[in-house]
Amino acid sequence: MRTQTQKKKDLLASDCIEINGDKISIDEIVLIANNKCELKLTGDKKIIDKINESHHFIQKLSIENKAIYGVNTGFGGMAKHILSHEETQTLQDNLIYFLKTGTGEYLPDKYVRGAMIILCNALIKGASGIRFAIIERYVFFLNNNIVPRVHELGSIGASGDLVPLSYIAGAITEKGECFKVLHNNIEKSGESICNEYNLEPIQLQPKEGLALVNSTAMLTAIAACNLKELKTLFALTLQVHAMMLQSLIASTQPFEDFIHQQKPHEGQIFIAKTVRHLLKGSSLVRKNDELIAGESRLYQDRYSIRCIPQFLGPVADGIKTINKQIEIEANSVTDNPLIDMDNFQLIHGGNFLGEYIAIAMDQIRQYVGLISKHLDAQIAMLVMPEFNSGLPSSLTGNSTNQINMGLKGLQITANSIMPMLLFYGNSIADKFPTHAEQFNQNINSQGFNSALLTAKSIDLFRKYISISLIFAVQAVDLRVRKMDQDFIVEEHLSPETYKVYKAIMQICGKPENGKYPFVFNDNDHPLDDYIKRIEKDINDNGLLEEACADILINVEHFIRKSE
Incomplete structure (x- = not known):
């Protein structure tokens, strides 16, 4: 084979x-x-x-x-x-x-x-x-x-x-x-x-x-399309976290391999390794011992930063398992009865029950809810001067103009989407009718419905990731602007995350290393247009997929590792 x-x-x-x-x-x-x-x-x-x-x-x-x-x-x-x-x-x-x-x-x-x-x-x-x-x-x-x-x-x-x-x-x-x-x-x-x-x-x-x-061909087809898109969104999620870590001057210690070898879940080790790769070459991250005495910040980063591998590791492991389940289902014979021509017999059974896919899609929606809530915690820190190590409130680009509110409206939109993703995370596989089809189908998977709900969840998650990318780029711009009067982002951001930063600039028609941050005055450009452009690029497998190609390859390699 x-x-x-x-x-x-x-x-x-x-x-x-x-x-x-x-x-x-x-x-x-x-x-x-x-x-x-x-x-x-x-x-x-x-x-x-x-x-x-x-x-x-x-x-x-x-x-x-x-x-x-x-x-x-x-x-x-x-x-x-x-x-x-x-x-x-x-x-x-x-x-x-x-x-x-x-x-x-x-x-x-x-x-x-x-x-x-x-x-x-x-x-x-x-x-x-x-x-x-x-x-x-x-x-x-x-x-x-x-x-x-x-x-x-x-x-x-x-x-x-x-x-x-x-x-x-x-x-x-x-x-x-x-x-x-x-x-x-x-x-x-x-x-x-x-x-x-x-x-x-x-x-x-x-x-x-x-x-x-x-x-089960239809529910499996929907599941396959869902998982393919989730892999891209998961790779982008890791990129967003890495950009946010840099804008928050986070410590790299929580991602050191030694820690994760002491708790060797495959997914946890993979996420930590990926974050290390994404942060390599950045001048914006720090070691814990680089904390300056008397600086008004915690000695250790908050859990949403420090525990990224432990939080997203189970998701990576889950995606790996679900990938295998979908491919097994897609390569199965699922009608009834089946014909065993080696023994010339007809065998009645139940391969048509889509339970594996139903539960897998329920899990995907739960993962999407967890990922979005985690990003919500990062965004909440980015917009608060009390937590963001000196960035402007609501990541306002031009703070000298006091009518500017920065990304306040964008956070509200993100706050409206995240609870919906959590709601979609509720299971449907356990809500089957026990009287279906004259009590003959008295257990049923709801796999088709679960797969369709997951498609809706992923569609919404694509919008949420688009919003998160705007927060990440704006935060990076403001951090670099605070550190470098020449405002040359490429000299500070890690090479891997700079690829995504550059892609966002191209998608949104913004100059790299320009005079102003991504969003300067509130009325310079409507943010909903940026959301739409970024979402379309993701949906079209465009510049952003190309920018995170290395991470996508790593995700795929992790999934296939034990095959």
Whole structure:
């Protein structure tokens, strides 16, 4: 099996990912989800033969009229009777129709595309009884960026994402005008798009409809997109802390390796090492023994500074665990029943329950709340002269003009967002209805809802990080201005954090080492425009992602370390 590094090099060389049942990574899922590369379906005869053999096996059992769940029975709490051979011929199509019950806004295209690739990756393993031609049709839709329209409400993550995935299946197999797709920014019916590309309608055969909808593909796709973005935001979080530490003239002692070897949690050691790397070369940080006698500040920094590794270490460890869980789920077969062609048997189970992803997404939202509250504590110190070692109140740029209030309004906005992120940190996986689907799905994961809530949390967190970056840059400017009349930030800030500082200046159209700090007079430039620009850059994987590329690589290396 190829290593992740080898696969990444292959991808860069070809801009094409082959679907062959080999391990697919979160990065690859997100690339496909965002339509950044094409797919190639395997031509491996062994893989194709296995898929076809499992399909023929199901058809044979169906003809023999042996009881098979979802093939010649009803579904869920109504799977009590054997259906006639005639009834089984229309059962799969009917499954797609009765599940078309979604509501709410349409999901972003990236989630639908992500679900389609994860589903293909599962079906190609040959344990689901589906024809190879159907997998080919899914890949055709992906490569032509034909995206089925799927509503945001309808899945409880129990028997997989039944309702959302029925919309994809209905559009791709051409089940009528009611199933819609988006193609070249124009909404069309699945039927019309198939006519446009001369694609024949697909009459679903026994078990095929069930294989297409009985999957955790959708909730896993959303989770993969969430985690990919969180990694970037986490790297930026560490950069923000490092900039704030420098502006507060913090001590480097709490990050020395000796301390963390005495409490050797992997995440804690990683965070301390990363902060040391981020602060290397800075003239703004100090050792504890450099504290001047009689200086009106604490001998040790407050906990939000001193305990960064101990506070963010568990988050790093959690991200590492969740990364592994998402990749396992994305490389799993999650429908039911499954076909063991080595032993020619059909096995009923519950791989469709999205509990791993549900709990993982609950944890991500809790982590985001913790990270934002930690940053809130740092911001609170930055704006208070009692705690910020001589910086102006509310980080006012031009203190000679007493009507200037500095970043006071920005702090209020940050204060409005942080409690919402904490609220999103509440769990949903434990709030499942025990009576779902006639008491058949009497435990259910709520994984789809958890993943969507996490997407909303991360969207809000992106705004919060954008605000935090403004505080960090303004504080650095004011600190350097206080120490250096020439106001040359590059000579004082560490090289790694200067990359981010420089990126912010470029994004916001500000000169480096200019005459004035980032915000001078309140009315010079509206701060909401800066928030918008920074957030857009993060969302577009722009200058800031490039500026913290080294830290992102370190985060990824930490995640992959034990694989």
